[in-house]
Amino acid sequence: MQLQPNCGFIFPILHPIAMSGPSVVPKAAAWKIERLASLLPDQTGRRVIITGANSGIGYPAARELARAGAQVVLAARDHKKGEAAILRLKSEVPKAQLELGLLDLASLSSVRDFAARELDRGMALDILINNAGVMAPPKRLETNDGFELQFGTNVLGHFALTGLLMPALERAVTGSKARLPQSPRAVFLASIAHKSGTIHFDDLQATRSYKPMGSYQQSKLADLMLALELDRRLKAKGSSIQSIAAHPGVANTNLFHSGDFSSLERTGRRFMGKLFDLFLNSEAEGALPTIYAAAAPGAHGGGYYGPKGLQEMRGGDVGDAIIAPQAKDAAAAARLWVACEELTGVSFP
Secondary structure, eight states: OEEEEETTEEEEEOOOOOOOOOOSOOGGGGOOGGGHHHHSOOOTTOEEEEETTTSTTHHHHHHHHHHTTOEEEEEESOHHHHHHHHHHHHHHSTTOEEEEEEOOTTOHHHHHHHHHHHHHTTOOOOEEEEOOOOOOOSSOOBOTTSSBHHIIIIIIIHHHHHHHTHHHHHHHHHHHHHHOSSOOEEEEEOOGGGGGOOOOTTOTTOSSOOOHHHHHHHHHHHHHHHHHHHHHHHHHHTOOOEEEEEOOOSBOOHHHHOSSOOHHHHHHHHHHHHHHHHHSBOHHHHHHHHHHHHHOTTOOTTOEEEEOSGGGSOOSOEEEOOOOGGGGOHHHHHHHHHHHHHHHOOOOO
């Protein structure tokens, strides 16, 4: 499946795709919303940072991890919206341990400030979920640093954040055996849209040619490639930190609705959102693969997880997701990694 622009809004177009991928449904397939409380391991003692946790699939991920006992930091760009999300979460999970951290992924200065504040606290970070994102703005926009908005936010912002917070993840390594059975994890949110993506190394910022969905597909392909490349680098270093990727399928989230759209386009998107809720995934269902990647004992470094329903678009089931051939190109991933280091000024691990 690929996502294509259609009549001003995104509509899934189904067609056969020749892909390599697992044919056996793994143990993860038992994960469903109605069984989550019994399946999600106790998260007491774990500290979690989720970008974009005030809305979209980040919100139910924060709620369920907090319900399971984790201390959750909601990294949000807007203070007012972040505070509102915390109040809502507290009403749903009264005993939730929550914090708000201000973070604008479209600003490397903000990313550095957020990471510096976190590191100054000297606390271990058990789970980092790189969830926030921008999807297909109709016109080419730029971040504060002059990057194309989708590549700058979805890719470079999270790349820099992960690298800068690596010392906090490493702190969790020393204490994890004594405190917690699970190794620390960095989770990257990719998308089924990555299957149609191409990394345009000669025009990463889409200055010569900007196509809204093309740039989104590139950013999600880059996220998946970087997650897999980080896994290779961590294993080569002998680190027990795990790099894992996930995707939500097709879900009715704010990512689909936010943007500079005409009234007609907004009406169309609201209608499509209702169809998503009925036939594909709600926000809560879309969050299941993220929760699995972050906390399931069966998830492993280098894994990529998503819903197992119709062409990976829907499911209450979670399992191994299909990785497109271009995402498995280790040489291209290494080249992308170097490009991200040069653009952000952040080198790791």
